[in-house]
Amino acid sequence: MATYDYDIGIIGGGAAGLTVASGAAQLGARTLLIEKENELGGDCLHFGCVPSKTLIKSAHVYHMMKNSERFGLPAVDLPPVDFREISNRIRSVIGMIQKHDSEERFCSLGAKIQFGQPSFNDEHSVRLNGKTVSAKTWVIATGSSPIAPPIKGLDKTPYITNKEIFYLDHLPKSMIILGGGPIGSEMSQAFCRLGTKVCVVDMASQILIREDEDMSAALHEVLRSEGVEFHLNSTIEEVGDLGSEKEVKIKSKDGKVTRLRAETILVALGRGANVQELGLENTGVEFDLRGIKVNHRLKTSQKYIYAAGDVNGGYQFTHAAGYEGGIVISNAIFRLPRKVDYTFLPWCTYTDPPLGSIGMNEKRAKEAGINYQVWIEEFKDNDRSLAEGEQVGKIKMILNEKEKPIGIQILGPHAGDLLAEWVAILNGKVKLSTLAAAVHPYPTIGEINKKVAGSYFSPKIFSEKVQKGLKFFFRLKGRACGEEGCELNIEE
Ligand SMILES: Cc1cc2nc3c(=O)[nH]c(=O)nc-3n(C[C@H](O)[C@H](O)[C@H](O)COP(=O)(O)OP(=O)(O)OC[C@H]3O[C@@H](n4cnc5c(N)ncnc54)[C@H](O)[C@@H]3O)c2cc1C
Numbered sequence: 001m002a003t004y005d006y007d008i009g010i011i012g013g014g015a016a017g018l019t020v021a022s023g024a025a026q027l028g029a030r031t032l033l034i035e036k037e038n039e040l041g042g043d044c045l046h047f048g049c050v051p052s053k054t055l056i057k058s059a060h061v062y063h064m065m066k067n068s069e070r071f072g073l074p075a076v077d078l079p080p081v082d083f084r085e086i087s088n089r090i091r092s093v094i095g096m097i098q099k100h101d102s103e104e105r106f107c108s109l110g111a112k113i114q115f116g117q118p119s120f121n122d123e124h125s126v127r128l129n130g131k132t133v134s135a136k137t138w139v140i141a142t143g144s145s146p147i148a149p150p151i152k153g154l155d156k157t158p159y160i161t162n163k164e165i166f167y168l169d170h171l172p173k174s175m176i177i178l179g180g181g182p183i184g185s186e187m188s189q190a191f192c193r194l195g196t197k198v199c200v201v202d203m204a205s206q207i208l209i210r211e212d213e214d215m216s217a218a219l220h221e222v223l224r225s226e227g228v229e230f231h232l233n234s235t236i237e238e239v240g241d242l243g244s245e246k247e248v249k250i251k252s253k254d255g256k257v258t259r260l261r262a263e264t265i266l267v268a269l270g271r272g273a274n275v276q277e278l279g280l281e282n283t284g285v286e287f288d289l290r291g292i293k294v295n296h297r298l299k300t301s302q303k304y305i306y307a308a309g310d311v312n313g314g315y316q317f318t319h320a321a322g323y324e325g326g327i328v329i330s331n332a333i334f335r336l337p338r339k340v341d342y343t344f345l346p347w348c349t350y351t352d353p354p355l356g357s358i359g360m361n362e363k364r365a366k367e368a369g370i371n372y373q374v375w376i377e378e379f380k381d382n383d384r385s386l387a388e389g390e391q392v393g394k395i396k397m398i399l400n401e402k403e404k405p406i407g408i409q410i411l412g413p414h415a416g417d418l419l420a421e422w423v424a425i426l427n428g429k430v431k432l433s434t435l436a437a438a439v440h441p442y443p444t445i446g447e448i449n450k451k452v453a454g455s456y457f458s459p460k461i462f463s464e465k466v467q468k469g470l471k472f473f474f475r476l477k478g479r480a481c482g483e484e485g486c487e488l489n490i491e492e
């Protein structure tokens with residue numbers, strides 16, 4: 001029987017790779033984790049979730065300060081933002097989280113960490129730092145990188161991506177954001193709030209194309225009202241460097257050409273899998289532009305090699321990468337066949353208000369040919385929301401033909417956190433009546449979850465039929481106040 005240096009080798013120390021490494025090592029597998037950068041943590045920690053949410057918070061606080069009068073507070077004359085201070089804060093938050101993702105911690109769990117860029121010799125061994133290392137099973141978890149599409153002039157024009165944006169040495173006066181997806185939308189609002197003149201270009205007719213049109217439109221209106229300029233339905237024709245300014249030539253659907261100018265261009269046009277330089281051609285692992293092809297068990301076309309996280313071209317979220325890491329552990333270490341199931345994978349775009357989603361929205365239900373009903377509650381009817389100064393947004397509950405919840409969409413305060421209750425309800429197949437009857441603390445934004453569930457039962461409970469029944473059995477006397485006004489309407 002062939003012997004290997006390790007039971008499992010993992011390439012990539014981000015969310016997916018770290019999940020596999022920690023699980024495998026704690027289960028007693030001889031585990032190797034290889035990371036090409038000097039630190040673990042991956043994109044989420046260094047260039048993604050953590051820096052973006054930290055920046056968004058700083059922008060939120062600055063925005064609140066500028067709008068202090070809305071809260072009955074004195075107006076404040078604010079100095080401009082020093083972006084280096086925001087970058088310092090970002091670095092300090094990363095530093096705190098980095099401790100959880102340190103070499104020492106993983107070593108204490110039993111995993112060996114090696115830094116370097118490996119290349120496969122064959123399906124069981126890689127070449128790393130001049131040596132050959134073998135493992136029975138390999139997991140590719142190398143993540144993704146921003147795509148720079150072949151736009152005329154882009155290769156000759158300096159631009160930034162998520163790799164640079166959190167570490168700028170000053171706040172740009174103006175920024176053109178190419179792409180109105182989650183990164184483009186979050187950054188457009190954050191930078192606009194900090195004082196940058198921002199405009200967003202996207203070829204789609206709405207921002208956040210995966211989301212329902214009404215939710216996206218309501219968010220678009222918030223961003224527009226705060227000062228973000230949008231050019232939707234517009235293709236990028238050419239990009240040019242004018243020295244202190246960059247120019248983006250765009251063409252709208254009706255053929256109108258516009259030249260936009262700004263100090264900085266942020267390219268947020270999607271992400272491509274990190275598959276280069278892995279020597280995949282020596283393994284038989286198949287991949288395309290989207291990423292490494294995997295089956296439902298996250299096995300690649302080579303049976304000893306798995307791929308988890310962004311690199312497999314699926315859902316590009318940290319929690320998806322972590323979930324997939326768990327599936328790999330099940331299949332590769334426990335040998336318990338487990339398939340991925342993304343039916344109730346939630347996600348959230350952290351604009352203000354944030355837009356969260358789990359399960360079906362109207363778009364996806366239509367695509368799947370599902371007959372559905374929609375139940376809506378607005379945040380302006382939630383007492384806590386009003387106290388917080390939040391009036392925009394709604395929760396949409398999507399029910400299938402059997403009147404079972406199949407999806408929730410939330411645009412409103414704490415949307416991502418509000419989804420947590422639905423994560424349990426949908427995964428646990430909890431009855432809607434349980435949620436509607438469960439006491440929620442008052443006043444909380446979370447009451448909106450109970451309320452939307454209740455809104456489904458209200459017409460049934462307070463129906464004419466029920467009223468007639470109760471009147472008949474218990475001699476209830478009916479309306480005390482007339483519909484026209486408040487005349488007495490007591491029946492004899
Ligand atoms: C701006 C931004 C904001 C985001 N915000 C959110 C959010 O709020 N919530 C959310 O869920 N997701 C968010 N994401 C997405 C999230 O960051 C990714 O989905 C997540 O990091 C994917 O994890 P991963 O393990 O697949 O890849 P990564 O975290 O990128 O890890 C891959 C690791 O592999 C290493 N590597 C790459 N190539 C090699 C190689 N050849 N050899 C060795 N090592 C290699 C990399 O250096 C990296 O450390 C955001 C992304 C961006 C860009």
